[in-house]
Amino acid sequence: MTARPDLAIDVRGLVKRFDDKTAVDGVDIQMPRGQVWGFLGPNGSGKTTTIRMICGLLRPSAGEGRCLGFDILKESARIKLATGYMTQKSSFWGDLTIRENLEFVARLYQMPRLRRRVDETLETLGLSHRQHQLAGALSGGWKQRLALAAVTMHEPKLLLLDEPTAGVDPQARRDFWDEIHRLSAAGLTVLVSTHYMDEAERCDRIVYLAHGRLVTEGPVAEIIAGSGLVTFRARGAGVRDLAERLRGAPGVEHAAYFGAALHVSGPERSALEQAIDGIGRDGAVWEEVEPSLEDVFITLMARSGGDQRDHG
């Protein structure tokens, strides 16, 4: 396979088997440098496993590829130096202070001018005045910002962020994403896994996995258009118990509440209208709307069978 210098991630046919379970099953990703990509899929669909293979933490059972031009099978040491990987638990050491955590990372990477570097990082984080607090005492949002600072301190070219905003409040999530875009503007390539649709919409492109396979990939608008989905929205006092009655009706692929409204989607307009007429339109105002990314993903998830994590 020839190296393509324009690609930050270039992997083909990645497969990972754990004992008899196939967690990732033939995933191809060609991600250009400088972009922000979203990595989506239900629980257990293989996002974390794929990311770990990309940065050389797991050995693929089959497949090959390059990350920042380095072979993922043979050059994991060099990949580690050039990437920043924020793990899903992304806990840095809770029994070290904020400063000690950063100093530890700086030492491991043998950064010159260590103290200055840590001081600067604390400054940009806005944590200078709390640098001697234990990292474990930080709120969820701050923990994630500390982790992000720690994985970017050695100035990597590629960031791999695994569900960085899980369990973080909406404002902190926005701040976090502003930071991601700032880093991207400065030239970093960022691959972010997430379950949030609003975050997915802030990505240049989306990769959607299910059962370890790549189901769909592209910019948000293309994915919506390419899904061929028709969506109706119902509002009003009576919508609360409509979903149950619509689920499973012919032509209805999913019926789900978005806030107070009910979205019903399916591949064919006429079949959907028939289903809605079937339960009567009293007590609710129906209108056809543009399917949202979430409508598309709920449908994709339903088609692929929901939660795929091994509970055994």
Next chain:
Amino acid sequence: MNAVTASLSRILAVFMKELIQMRRDRMTFAMMLAIPVLQLVLFGYAINTDPKDLPTAVHVEERTPIVRSLLTALETSGYYDLVFETDDPRESAALLARGEVSFVVSIPAGFTEDLVRGERPQFLIEADASDPSASSNAVARAEEIVNRALRHDLKGALAHLAPSAGPVEVVVHARYNPEAITQYNIVPGLLGVILTMTLVMITGIAMTREAERGTMENLLAMPARPLEVMIGKIAPYIGVGAVQTTIILLAARYLFDVPFAGALWLLLCGVVLFLVANLALGFTFSTIAKSQMQAMQLTFFFFLPSILLSGFMFPYRGMPAWAQVIGEALPLTHFLRIVRGVMLKGAGYADMQGAFLAIGLFILAVGTIAMLRYKRTLD
């Protein structure tokens, strides 16, 4: 050269991090200091047993029917197992010093003749009393065994000798710990037990903690190599072991008045080797255990045979053969030989070579397993 300094500075980074974490973990820190003190107090009492079949060397300078029957009587008493016979007293003395036998029975030339003349010759038993519970019962029975055997043999023309105060004077020399003070045996032994218990457990926990909290993935995603992580994480606990050793040696000296017959440097060499063995084992456990709880359980699984079969609780030479085989595989067994040998018997390196070698082999074996199991990746 550059690679070496890079590696050293990463080890230093891990070392400093571990040091800070150790200091913050008050509970563990307190435990590391409290355990030696607590055990020293608890084991101030002895555990007495009645071991049998203790290995015995015989130093005989003549072989007459009466000498034969005396030796047979010792053997059939159940207490003495005559494993070695020589006419060179230096050979038998060396066996006793190395702890390979618990007793040396000496029968000098002219014993039978003196006996027949009614001159009450000496029947000398030298006992390794560094572990008094091992030898006390056997010693107590010695006179009875010998004289009963003689009563049986001295018939006919020699019958007049039998009823006297005892045709033979049985002399017992308790070597190395003449007053049979059990603390002399227990306290040095505690050094080994405490180091085993705390160090295996703490290293095991310190490593699995990273896996359990998910920080292992962080470590692996950064440029630290497995060997560097291992050295950096283990090094602080060598310091802990040094503190514990100091506490126990000071207590041995000033609280229990245990004599120190041998060379301190030799003992310290033994301690360092033994520390490394335990840390390597703890690290290996952490590569097997999936949680801190499992690491703890593995430690106890190892600790139990260590304390029971190493000769700490029960006299090693009094154990059945299968138990001794297990005991040989435990580093504590060999360490106990070194501590007791050096402290109580003044043994030199030549006497302890075997024990040092055995611990060295243990480190090699366990270290290999650890490096094979510790992975650079997460699979």
